[in-house]
Amino acid sequence: MRLTAPVQTRARVESEARAWLRRRPAGLLPDALFALAIAGFAQVNLVFQLDNSTPYGPMPAVASSTLVATSVLALRRVTPLATAVLVAVAVAGPMLVTPLTVTLWGDFLPILVASYSVARHSERARALIGAAAIVAGLVVVFLRNPESLTAGNLPFVAVPLAACLIAGRVLRARARSQSDDRARAQQLEAEREGAIQAALAEERARIARELHDIVAHCVSVMVVQAGAAEDLLDRDPQRARAPLQSVQETGQQAVGELRRMLGLLRGERARLALKPQPGTADLADLVEHMAGIGLPVELAVEGPSRPLPPGVDLTVYRIVQEALTNALKHAAPTTAHVVLHYDDQSVRVSVRDTGRTDGPGRAGADRVGHGLIGMHERVGLYGGTLEAAAVPGAGFSVTARLPLQAAQR
Structure with missing residues (x-):
């Protein structure tokens, strides 16, 4: 159901009041x-002026007018427009x-307070309506009291009224x-927090890889x-020591790397003796290591x-490491060939093994496994x-090409 304009206006006023x-x-x-103090002082002032026989007109009308005009100031920030209109009506109505x-x-x-309040706490259109209501009330007052419309009274009324507005x-x-400014600062803070969270998520993804x-x-x-x-234990127990020792050393290396990575996640960077990240200069050591555990690599x-x-x-x-690990895991016994090619715009690395392609996981799981996804x-x-x-x-081949210009941006 569509609301009419007066209903929408009233709903907006009530919504603004509730929000305030x-x-x-x-x-x-x-x-x-504040309103109670002004109302009380105004009533006392009326009694004082009455005792001094100052002409005010009918006392009940004057008392009621001042009581309404001062009391509604209690709502001057909740409903400033209604307050301004009620003050104007209370003063000019009688x-x-x-x-x-x-x-x-x-x-x-009360006229000055209502003028300031409607200008301070209302949108432009509502402030103009409130100011117009007050000015209309003052016009009625001056027209009904021609003796008050003097050169001295006009500045006394107009200047404070304009100053309040x-x-x-x-x-x-x-x-x-x-x-x-606060909203902009909060937005910037939220954007900065979002950027930090995105950076943390990216870093966690990198550490996970x-x-x-x-x-x-x-x-x-x-x-x-x-x-x-296990194959050598029965046939040649002495030769079985070498692969078992390799298992021990590799396990210690894995535990050390896990401890280092988890230390980074816990913020223990300063207490860790970190090694530099491996790179192409370490490929020879990787090839030698793989050859030592049963995968000849050129x-x-x-x-x-x-x-x-x-x-x-x-x-x-990491691509060479992952490809050689897959070859050792899925295609052994085999040999592997690693080619690192440099040109002016890119670097290309190719890893090819000569093992079987029908091993468990070689044709299926490896193609969609975490290894190739990470690559x-x-x-x-x-x-x-x-x-x-x-x-x-x-055999199986993995070839990656990395443009150098994109990496330098």
């Missing part, structure tokens, strides 16, 4: 005390029936500016070496080698491409 009361639940108390003398405390002071608008503009690469490599090596040791470098950006350098190493994520981070597929005849 939620923001300032104790705001009515000081305004009520004048339509009988002329009354306007008092300073019971009539003029201007002061209210200026203070409202300042409060609005401060509110906008590192953990996967390290632990997957170590566990795969331990599984292969444990299987080799490494070839094509083109003039050059320093790579740290992220690209680490990505190349794709690493390569995609630097705008590169990754191709992984079985080689016709025998």
Whole structure:
């Protein structure tokens, strides 16, 4: 059901009042005390003026007019427009029936307070309506009391009234500016917090990839070496010591890397003796390590080698590590060939093994497993491409190309 304009206006006023009361639940108390003080003083002033035989018109009308005009000031911040209209009606309404003398405390002071309040706490259109209502009330007062319309009274009324209206608008503009500044600061703070959370999530994802690469490599090596040791225990127990020792060393390495990574997550960076991240300079050691645990690897470098950006350098190493680990895990016994090719615009790394392609997980799980997913994520981070597929005849090939210009941005 669509609301009519008056209903919408009333609903908006009530909504604004409720919102104000939620923001300032104790705001009515000081305004009520303020209105009570003015009302009491105005009534006492009326009695004092009556004792001195000052002509005020019918006393009940004057008392009622001042009581209404001062009492409604308790709502000056809740409903400023209604307050301004009620004050104007209370002051000028009785004048339509009988002329009354306007008092300073019971009539003029409420007019000034209501003028300031409607200018300070209302939007522009509502403030204009409230000011117009007050001006209309004053016009009625002057018309019903021609003797009060003198050259001296006009500035006495117009100057304070204009000052209250201007002061209210200026203070409202300042409060609005401060509110906008606070909202902008809160928005910037929220955006900064969001950026921090995004950076933390990205860092956690990076650490998760590192953990996967390290632990997957170590566990795969331990599984292969444990299987080799089991085969040798009955035939040649002395030779079984070497793979068992490799299992022990690899397990210690995995535990150390896990402790280091978890220390980073706990903020223990300062107490950890961190090693630099591996890169292409460590590929020879990786090849030697893989050869020592049963995977002969040949490494070839094509083109003039050059320093790579740290992220690209680490990505190349992790791709080779993951590809060799997969070959050892799924295609053994086999050999592998690693080719690192440099050109002016990119670096390309290719890892190819000569093992079987029908091993468990080689044709299925590895293609969609965490290893290849991690490779794709690493390569995609630097705008590169990754191709992984079985080689016709025998073997499996992983080729990644990383553009250098994208990595330097």
